[in-house]
Amino acid sequence: MQDLQETAVQSALTTHWLGRAYHYVPTIGSTNETLKQMAADGDETAAPAGTVLLADYQSQGRGRLQRRWEATPGTALLFSVLLRPQWPATQANWLLMIASLAVVRAIAAVCPALTVGIKWPNDIMVQQMGEWRKVGGLLLESEMDGNGRISTAILGMGLNVNLTAAQLPQAATPPTSLLLAGGQPVSRQALFTVLLAELEALYETAVSGQSPLSAWRAQLITIGQQVEVTEVGNGRSLYGMATGTDEWGHLQVTNAAGQVYTITAGDVTLRPSI
Structure with a gap:
């Protein structure tokens, strides 16, 4: 599990600002809840935009619609990212779009043999034995300022990386892991650092005013189904x-x-x- 501790990740990062404030903990209740509290308690110096909190195990991890997210310690990527976009509330979905795109592109880069896509709105899917299976998901929680702009946004991400079949949770959407879909273990550090680089690039493009809609829509496996x-x-x-x-x-x-x-x-x- 040392591959995701602070020193190892900091030396492998290629980003300019995203993840440069990086915190690793072996176990936590929820990375989203803890990072949300860090953002509320501290100023932007203590919790700057781009702060990332990662845990090897979450006892109270959750996804959309308050569903539990469970993973055996050391087998998944479980982390949250703090952003301060100051965008109108109507652009909140852009954050989910760029996050899901970053995950898809990172998996494609690190696991090129896999076919990966997005099930609306933000389930990350890979093909395994001819069917789509869920390998990850996203959770966005945001706060608005008095002008109706997004002052803080917490993007939570959970990815099943090296879970075995026996470690997969029961779920309505059949789950899998990158290990099971690809047939070989995946470096969590490599996937994580590539993902943060993709997320930074996509976020900066969105900040410049370019919508991620077209690129995101092209990855949706839901359309036509x-x-x-x-x-x-x-x-x-x-x-x-x-x-x-x-x-x-x-x-x-x-x-x-x-x-x-x-x-x-x-x-x-x-x-x-x-």
């Missing part, structure tokens, strides 16, 4: 074809009658047999 969507809030289930997204990344689903629904938040299951 028959899906079942359970909407957050009302619990309504919709069935149809995922036909695209709007300009903010909300999923568009067309049902059998030709009606188009725009999903801002929901749980998507691929239904290829429908």
